[in-house]
Amino acid sequence: MPRQKHPQIVTANDLFEGDVIYLTGEGGWTRVHGDAAVADDPDEAQRLLAIAQAQPAQIVGAYLADAAIGPDGRPQPVHFREAFRTRGPSNYFHGKQAEL
Amino acid sequence: MYAYDDFDADFVRARVADFRKQVERRIDGSLTEDEFKPLRLMNGLYLQLHAYMLRVAIPYGTLNSRQMRQLAMIAERWDKGYGHFTTRQNVQFNWPKLKDVPDILDALADVEMHAIQTSGNCIRNVTADHFAGAAADEIEDPRPTAELLRQWSTDHPEFQFLPRKFKIAITGSPNDRAVTKAHDIGLRMVRNAAGEPGYEVIVGGGLGRTPMIGKTVRDFVPKVDLLPYLEAILRVYNLAGRRDNKYKARIKILVHETGTDEIKAMMEEAFAEQKAVFQAPPADLVACIEAAFAPPDFDNTQSLAFDRAQADDPVFRSFVETNVAEHRNPAYGIVSVSLKPVGGTPGDASADQMRVLADLAERYGHDELRVSHEQNIILPHVRKADIPAVHAALKKAGLATANIGLLSDIIACPGMDYCALATARSIPIAQEIATHFDALKLERDIGPLKIKISGCINACGHHHVGHIGILGLDKAGVENYQITLGGDGTETATIGERTGPGFAAEDLIPAIEAIIDTYLDLRHTGEETFLAAYRRLGPQPFKDAIYDGQRASARAA
Numbered sequence: 127m128p129r130q131k132h133p134q135i136v137t138a139n140d141l142f143e144g145d146v147i148y149l150t151g152e153g154g155w156t157r158v159h160g161d162a163a164v165a166d167d168p169d170e171a172q173r174l175l176a177i178a179q180a181q182p183a184q185i186v187g188a189y190l191a192d193a194a195i196g197p198d199g200r201p202q203p204v205h206f207r208e209a210f211r212t213r214g215p216s217n218y219f220h221g222k223q224a225e226l
Numbered sequence: 227m228y229a230y231d232d233f234d235a236d237f238v239r240a241r242v243a244d245f246r247k248q249v250e251r252r253i254d255g256s257l258t259e260d261e262f263k264p265l266r267l268m269n270g271l272y273l274q275l276h277a278y279m280l281r282v283a284i285p286y287g288t289l290n291s292r293q294m295r296q297l298a299m300i301a302e303r304w305d306k307g308y309g310h311f312t313t314r315q316n317v318q319f320n321w322p323k324l325k326d327v328p329d330i331l332d333a334l335a336d337v338e339m340h341a342i343q344t345s346g347n348c349i350r351n352v353t354a355d356h357f358a359g360a361a362a363d364e365i366e367d368p369r370p371t372a373e374l375l376r377q378w379s380t381d382h383p384e385f386q387f388l389p390r391k392f393k394i395a396i397t398g399s400p401n402d403r404a405v406t407k408a409h410d411i412g413l414r415m416v417r418n419a420a421g422e423p424g425y426e427v428i429v430g431g432g433l434g435r436t437p438m439i440g441k442t443v444r445d446f447v448p449k450v451d452l453l454p455y456l457e458a459i460l461r462v463y464n465l466a467g468r469r470d471n472k473y474k475a476r477i478k479i480l481v482h483e484t485g486t487d488e489i490k491a492m493m494e495e496a497f498a499e500q501k502a503v504f505q506a507p508p509a510d511l512v513a514c515i516e517a518a519f520a521p522p523d524f525d526n527t528q529s530l531a532f533d534r535a536q537a538d539d540p541v542f543r544s545f546v547e548t549n550v551a552e553h554r555n556p557a558y559g560i561v562s563v564s565l566k567p568v569g570g571t572p573g574d575a576s577a578d579q580m581r582v583l584a585d586l587a588e589r590y591g592h593d594e595l596r597v598s599h600e601q602n603i604i605l606p607h608v609r610k611a612d613i614p615a616v617h618a619a620l621k622k623a624g625l626a627t628a629n630i631g632l633l634s635d636i637i638a639c640p641g642m643d644y645c646a647l648a649t650a651r652s653i654p655i656a657q658e659i660a661t662h663f664d665a666l667k668l669e670r671d672i673g674p675l676k677i678k679i680s681g682c683i684n685a686c687g688h689h690h691v692g693h694i695g696i697l698g699l700d701k702a703g704v705e706n707y708q709i710t711l712g713g714d715g716t717e718t719a720t721i722g723e724r725t726g727p728g729f730a731a732e733d734l735i736p737a738i739e740a741i742i743d744t745y746l747d748l749r750h751t752g753e754e755t756f757l758a759a760y761r762r763l764g765p766q767p768f769k770d771a772i773y774d775g776q777r778a779s780a781r782a783a
Binding site for chain 2: 139141145214215221
């Protein structure tokens, strides 16, 4: 398996609300990117993804996203799309930026 | 306006009831997402970046005050107090919760609306000239045909699983305001030698990854033959269109790969077969639809109020210049209400604004509203004498921006602020352009200019047909914007040409400014529009301006 460039987290959308969620180390879900479980290698990433995909009655569209570890030791988004998903739209103060 | 008969009403209610059960089964776990997704898409429900999104059809862009008020109610009760009007004359709600969607659909059904066929590989909501029935240049109102197409295409058993989505646009005017040449099928009303109205049929236009201008496959199809002729086109496409590659599945690719003459022959052959067996819609149904679109009872009382208000109030005069178009009845005007306030989100209206628009339509506009593909709202029939009062009410509601057809009347798709397919944001770019040029106070001097922005290659923002088109891409993890110039979505439709390498967001505004400065420097007179100047000059002076400028600033840095 190729080495991965970045640590990864698992993200999806909540089935009921539609909002962005992240898989935690306990196999549950959080709205906060920084609380996501981090996989440092591809095997661990696949294991986390499998945990997420086993919950089709709670979530939609789980996938792995690259993350960087911030100075506080918590994951941060790498790509701008993932950064937007942690906040919400830029034209209104709606979504996570208003709710969290 | 067309009113639902029992068949329409029962059909829409039955679909809501089905979907209610489907949502229940998804929530209780009996349906997987793979099973549920096609069902929700059939009912206009997408899952976007931050939330679900419900796309509601506004057939041929026409609605009445009661429907607009219901959209306002839905926006407040189940969403965040606003709606987004789209380039396909639909309205989108960006924040519904899954469990609420069946209730929203029932509320829509209460006012004869639905979200059917706003997604999926079927015939989508038919779009029309937003001035239909009002325009001075129109042969006939095309909406009776559009309504017939809605009824014919809704749940058409043969065309529910086409190779890809299928979009039809229709106009009754020689001045094409419906972008008919960039649709899977474009219908332009024309008269034959005997003076009878029928349709020129244009096939295989489209934007997206492979932009194409449609090809005329028939100069004239009599109205009575239109449905069997369209069935023939769709049958040829359904059988021969590619299903091996999503990006090559639209009819434009089939037309392009087959060749216009060959595809015409295939369609004519299918038409001959179809015409022989086609059961024409009953004459009383057709008559009933036509009666529903009869012109309103115009009030021809003469009044000087309109001229007086223009003479007295420069703000009103400026509004009339851009936002009021010529009506077929000289006592009336067509009022375009801009949903592009400087710095705002193109196409958004708050629930309060929707109610103001509904009130104005009811009081002054024969109870009609239109959504334009340029993401504005139209009051198609306003007595000129009432336009000053309409303008005053619009001003109070923040809806009197006098910029229709000018630089800040920008089309922008939702982009990566909402859309899961987007590769970059569109809305902030539109906001920055409008704000920047507003500060320069050049908009009126620049004159007619269409800027269109898409946040991905699918081109919902019609960037290919913008005089200045902007396409947002993801370039190695950074938002990057390509510029196209010289596009045109009217009867002289043209695909814009790419200037060259794209720009980072912060370099885009200077590039747009360089393009506009070049135009202002090189135009013959104030009368020569941007598009005319571009056609005369070609791309080079504009390329020189934006890329030389960039090199100069790189040297300086």
